[in-house]
Amino acid sequence: MDTAFSKEDLAFQKEVRDFIHNNYPQSLRDSINAKRKNGEDLSREDFTDWHKILGKHNGWSAPSWPKKYGGAEFTPTQKYIFEQECAKAECQYVMPFGVNMVGPVIYTFGNDEQKEKHLPGILSGETFWCQGYSEPGSGSDLASLKTSAVKEGDHYIVNGQKTWTTAANHADWIFCLVRTNPDAPKPQQGISFLLIDMKTPGVTVRPIYLMDGSNEVNETWFDNVKVPEENLIGEENMGWTYAKFLLAHERSGIAGVARSKKAIERIKQIAKSEMSYGEPLIQDPAFQRKIAEAELELKSLEYTELRTLAKDSAGKGPGPESSLLKIKGTDIQQRVTELAMEAVGYYSNPHLGSTLSNEFVGPDYAANLAGSYFNFRKASIYGGSNEIQRGIISKMVLGL
Amino acid sequence: MNFDFTEEQTLLDNMVTSFVRDNYDWETRCSIVKTEEGWKHENWSQFAELGLLGVPFSEEHGGLGGSPTDLMIVMEQFGKGLVVEPYLPSVILAGGLITNLGSKEQTNEIVPKIISGDRRYVFAYAEHQSRFDLFDVKTSAVKDGDNYVVNGFKSVVFGAGAATHVIIAARTSGDQRSKKGITLFIAETGSQGITLQNYPTIDEYRASEVIIENLILSKDSILGDIDEAYDAIEEEIDKSTIAACAEALGILEVLKDTTTDYCKNRKQFGQPISKNQVIQFRLVDMMMEYEQAKSILYMAITSDLSDPIERRKAVSALKSRMGQAIKFVGENAIQLHGGMGMTEEYMVSHYFKRATMIGVLFGNVDYHMKRFIDLTQSNIEKLEN
Ligand SMILES: Cc1cc2nc3c(=O)[nH]c(=O)nc-3n(C[C@H](O)[C@H](O)[C@H](O)COP(=O)(O)OP(=O)(O)OC[C@H]3O[C@@H](n4cnc5c(N)ncnc54)[C@H](O)[C@@H]3O)c2cc1C
Numbered sequence: 001m002d003t004a005f006s007k008e009d010l011a012f013q014k015e016v017r018d019f020i021h022n023n024y025p026q027s028l029r030d031s032i033n034a035k036r037k038n039g040e041d042l043s044r045e046d047f048t049d050w051h052k053i054l055g056k057h058n059g060w061s062a063p064s065w066p067k068k069y070g071g072a073e074f075t076p077t078q079k080y081i082f083e084q085e086c087a088k089a090e091c092q093y094v095m096p097f098g099v100n101m102v103g104p105v106i107y108t109f110g111n112d113e114q115k116e117k118h119l120p121g122i123l124s125g126e127t128f129w130c131q132g133y134s135e136p137g138s139g140s141d142l143a144s145l146k147t148s149a150v151k152e153g154d155h156y157i158v159n160g161q162k163t164w165t166t167a168a169n170h171a172d173w174i175f176c177l178v179r180t181n182p183d184a185p186k187p188q189q190g191i192s193f194l195l196i197d198m199k200t201p202g203v204t205v206r207p208i209y210l211m212d213g214s215n216e217v218n219e220t221w222f223d224n225v226k227v228p229e230e231n232l233i234g235e236e237n238m239g240w241t242y243a244k245f246l247l248a249h250e251r252s253g254i255a256g257v258a259r260s261k262k263a264i265e266r267i268k269q270i271a272k273s274e275m276s277y278g279e280p281l282i283q284d285p286a287f288q289r290k291i292a293e294a295e296l297e298l299k300s301l302e303y304t305e306l307r308t309l310a311k312d313s314a315g316k317g318p319g320p321e322s323s324l325l326k327i328k329g330t331d332i333q334q335r336v337t338e339l340a341m342e343a344v345g346y347y348s349n350p351h352l353g354s355t356l357s358n359e360f361v362g363p364d365y366a367a368n369l370a371g372s373y374f375n376f377r378k379a380s381i382y383g384g385s386n387e388i389q390r391g392i393i394s395k396m397v398l399g400l
Numbered sequence: 401m402n403f404d405f406t407e408e409q410t411l412l413d414n415m416v417t418s419f420v421r422d423n424y425d426w427e428t429r430c431s432i433v434k435t436e437e438g439w440k441h442e443n444w445s446q447f448a449e450l451g452l453l454g455v456p457f458s459e460e461h462g463g464l465g466g467s468p469t470d471l472m473i474v475m476e477q478f479g480k481g482l483v484v485e486p487y488l489p490s491v492i493l494a495g496g497l498i499t500n501l502g503s504k505e506q507t508n509e510i511v512p513k514i515i516s517g518d519r520r521y522v523f524a525y526a527e528h529q530s531r532f533d534l535f536d537v538k539t540s541a542v543k544d545g546d547n548y549v550v551n552g553f554k555s556v557v558f559g560a561g562a563a564t565h566v567i568i569a570a571r572t573s574g575d576q577r578s579k580k581g582i583t584l585f586i587a588e589t590g591s592q593g594i595t596l597q598n599y600p601t602i603d604e605y606r607a608s609e610v611i612i613e614n615l616i617l618s619k620d621s622i623l624g625d626i627d628e629a630y631d632a633i634e635e636e637i638d639k640s641t642i643a644a645c646a647e648a649l650g651i652l653e654v655l656k657d658t659t660t661d662y663c664k665n666r667k668q669f670g671q672p673i674s675k676n677q678v679i680q681f682r683l684v685d686m687m688m689e690y691e692q693a694k695s696i697l698y699m700a701i702t703s704d705l706s707d708p709i710e711r712r713k714a715v716s717a718l719k720s721r722m723g724q725a726i727k728f729v730g731e732n733a734i735q736l737h738g739g740m741g742m743t744e745e746y747m748v749s750h751y752f753k754r755a756t757m758i759g760v761l762f763g764n765v766d767y768h769m770k771r772f773i774d775l776t777q778s779n780i781e782k783l784e785n
Pocket of ligand 1: 131164165217382383386679736
């Protein structure tokens with residue numbers, strides 16, 4: 001047992017730190033801060049600027065990808081260090097849909113033309129992807145999805161509706177699970193994995209507003225959308241297998257440990273400025289205890305994640321333990337948004353950025369903290385709800 | 401032992417229920433919160449017509465002489481409809497202060513105008529550094545001949561944009577955190593020296609920052625005795641806290657019922673999600689939290705509120721426990737609705753947001769838990785100084 005960084009790891013840490021320091025654009029930091037303060041949605045550029053910079057540097061936009069596809073092929077320790085440093089410096093995260101989700105599916109199951117066509121854009125951040133799995137009637141029970149793709153000549157004709165599609169309003173491409181065989185003996189057996197250009201006639205995106213007023217998810221409608229057959233990944237009706245591979249593939253970062261650490265640091269800063277019972281809030285024993293509890297839970301999770309990563313690197317393959325990382329990781333993300341909101345007392349109330357207010361009120365650090373608490377209720381719902389994840393653990397780990 | 405409403409209370413309950421049903425359907429409410437002012441004058445006139453603006457005031461002034469139970473009845477129904485008109489901050493809180501401290505002339509003049517709906521008062525107490533400590537007042541009022549000059553900044557004053565008058569807690573003597581030395585002043589919101597920065601809150605109500613610069617007030621504008629306002633402030637905030645918890649209870653009832661219905665109807669894996677035991681137990685837990693919250697509200701309502709110690713204990717017990725129920729029921733209501741619960745379009749998120757912000761109002765769980773501990777587990781004299 002050994003968790004100390006090697007000399008090489010420490011050198012890598014410095015390399016990452018320096019790279020961020022020298023290359024993370026101040027303009028991006030300013031843009032994102034201003035939008036957070038005003039409660040505005042991020043723009044496409046806010047999401048892709050940093051991705052594009054990383055994409056030009058040794059494949060750092062794709063830490064897990066093999067070198068031969070242009071990725072960084074970091075070791076688990078390097079990945080861990082990279083995430084820590086990015087979070088510490090509060091870098092905008094790289095959207096997962098291209099790099100972490102569809103990319104690995106393409107280089108594992110796609111053909112050469114598909115790899116050539118799609119991987120470079122994913123890596124560089126030029127092509128913006130979104131994920132079209134969920135439908136109004138198919139959330140937790142994803143395999144019941146109804147969006148149909150019917151083969152006509154060398155095309156599929158796609159009809160149906162996807163929903164909760166994150167960033168569909170920015171995306172160039174969507175990877176979809178579609179039903180190609182409605183008569184398969186099991187619903188899972190009639191599903192295919194299809195890449196669809198969002199500019200194809202018949203694709204319509206409509207915004208969904210979340211309870212904090214943000215527009216991060218959308219409805220995506222398909223009305224007789226003509227999709228060339230070369231956009232099918234792998235074999236027809238094997239889509240479920242690829243989707244499961246995808247779910248099991250990218251473990252690192254799922255728990256969001258580094259970001260939660262940074263969030264706790266920020267809460268401590270806030271608690272130094274806020275007063276409670278005439279003293280800084282950071283001295284209030286009840287609040288101190290809550291921060292400490294969150295920190296300890298996070299420390300445990302950090303080591304749980306490291307154990308999982310170590311096991312993975314030994315070639316044992318990622319297992320259903322990832323469900324544990326998802327549940328605990330999102331619990332803590334939610335907890336820290338709650339503590340931050342709690343820290344600012346009455347100043348969690350103002351709804352900035354709503355069309356009805358034009359002046360900023362309250363301390364800068366309080367901006368949108370309640371909004372963020374409300375928004376992060378999503379974390380225990382998306383990516384397989386935490387109930388569904390518990391179901392996976394009980395079945396796959398405990399054998400119940 | 402009797403937890404039943406009296407005949408009059410049942411009538412009041414029916415009246416408010418039908419007001420909400422007839423005037424506050426979901427679409428109407430959504431259109432009200434999107435307007436510039438964020439509340440509807442006609443609703444206020446209707447409150448006046450129905451006698452609701454007079455519930456807490458004495459019959460002598462044309463009110464109903466209502467009890468905390470009557471206010472609970474009103475607020476619980478308002479909670480169910482997410483009624484946004486500033487009844488709690490103006491009628492209950494500011495109205496309570498005026499009744500509590502006003503001279504005969506002041507109450508004779510003011511109370512009938514509140515009851516008729518011609519005036520709305522709000523109370524500006526919180527300051528950034530004060531958090532939930534009502535005695536932490538920096539805003540100062542300095543005597544200048546026959547007048548006072550007031551300077552300061554009040555944070556997040558609910559309903560101020562809708563108010564004709566604001567009651568300002570200002571320091572006339574003592575240290576920033578001393579209970580003695582706080583005086584209340586009444587000013588018209590449009591007075592020279594008062595600037596309101598109005599904004600919507602995350603739960604779609606309205607609040608304002610109140611900036612007070614060289615506001616000149618005559619001594620007639622003082623409410624109550626100079627330097628001695630603290631006890632009344634604490635008492636009226638306590639009573640308003642009970643009313644806020646009644647609103648929260650109404651909200652929790654909607655959240656629990658809506659979620660139960662949703663789970664019965666939402667099908668995944670070929671059956672209603674309510675067929676899963678984990679969902680069933682969660683709904684049971686939500687229901688139990690609701691019942692426990694209701695019980696502690698009834699405990700507070702039936703306690704001896706005229707005894708300051710009993711009142712403080714009861715209110716802090718209620719508010720801290722209600723805060724926990726809000727979190728449990730609210731978060732699980734969203735969770736069990738899945739993606740639907742996250743949306744602005746669907747009403748459950750609005751109930752969750754309002755309930756959460758009531759959790760902060762007049763002190764959060766930690767604040768009231770500490771106050772309860774201080775009252776019940778340590779030397780009470782320490783608190784009385
Ligand atoms: C902000 C956000 C972003 C999203 N982004 C995307 C995206 O980019 N692409 C995409 O395809 N999807 C996306 N989703 C959709 C997400 O994956 C679904 O919301 C999720 O799978 C849950 O489905 P549902 O909303 O239909 O809830 P339901 O499946 O209806 O679930 C409702 C509740 O019932 C519980 N439940 C359901 N079945 C069971 C069971 N068998 N046992 C116990 N409990 C159960 C759930 O845990 C949940 O609490 C996003 C969702 C959100 C909120």
